[in-house]
Amino acid sequence: MIKPLFKEIKEFRDKIQSQDLIYVSRCLGIEVFNKGREIFRFGDYGDKLYIILKGRVSINLPNKEKKALK
Numbered sequence: 001m002i003k004p005l006f007k008e009i010k011e012f013r014d015k016i017q018s019q020d021l022i023y024v025s026r027c028l029g030i031e032v033f034n035k036g037r038e039i040f041r042f043g044d045y046g047d048k049l050y051i052i053l054k055g056r057v058s059i060n061l062p063n064k065e066k067k068a069l070k
Contacts, residue, residue: 006021035055
């Protein structure tokens, strides 16, 4: 299910060989999040790559003016 998605992403298709895509896809896990759930915050340590299979996500960046007031 995931391997065909990787082939659609230029960065994966052009730089990762097919047998490596199979290995990577076997290492992936599935996470399900309820609507409105915060997945991570700006500045968090990045230790995952999220691929959205179904649904939508919004990204809220901190307001520079509010940050300066703190």
